[in-house]
Amino acid sequence: EAQVTQNPRYLITVTGKKLTVTCSQNMNHEYMSWYRQDPGLGLRQIYYSMNVEVTDKGDVPEGYKVSRKEKRNFPLILESPSPNQTSLYFCASSLSRTGNGYTFGSGTRLTVV
């Protein structure tokens, strides 16, 4: 089954403790992206990657890092999480960067206390 897999689904952590949210896709998509979703706001892009070793900042990259060492994986790293990073995070992949054919992961609900 074609899918984007995110882990963990839920995470509660403390301020300053480094964490990684994993994202993996099995569709051989070149384009991958991370979003955060907050109440009353649309999805906001954190980082995106157009191919292996090619990553770029989205609208809200501060406090986040990503890497794309393999085509299928695109982990999101929070080096020193803060409470304002409490949010619902989605990873997505697509064949095209135009927005066509997006497949989303099920989301990771992160709480930073």
Add this chain to the structure above:
Amino acid sequence: KQEVTQIPAALSVPEGENLVLNCSFTDSAIYNLQWFRQDPGKGLTSLLLIQSSQREQTSGRLNASLDKSSGRSTLYIAASQPGDSATYLCAVSLRLMDSNYQLIWGAGTKLIIKP
């Protein structure tokens, strides 16, 4: 700067009714527009995609229209069912100066269909 607005934020209707969800955007220079569905605990699912040259797209009981000149799109749901209850999001794709594309999202309309 492109902004996407969805009004109302929430809508509750009885089962069987036809309904319309609205999406407006401020810049008509879009590449495409999509409607997504979001269910609690699940990811987003693309419902319909309308290219900038198109006026509408249909899939089953869903029909999406696009009027670029007025900066509006509607999602029409016919004969609503409780299973249609979800949050519906609208997103426009913009082509940037460097030939990249960016999706700009609305905040969504939470739809509840009452049995």
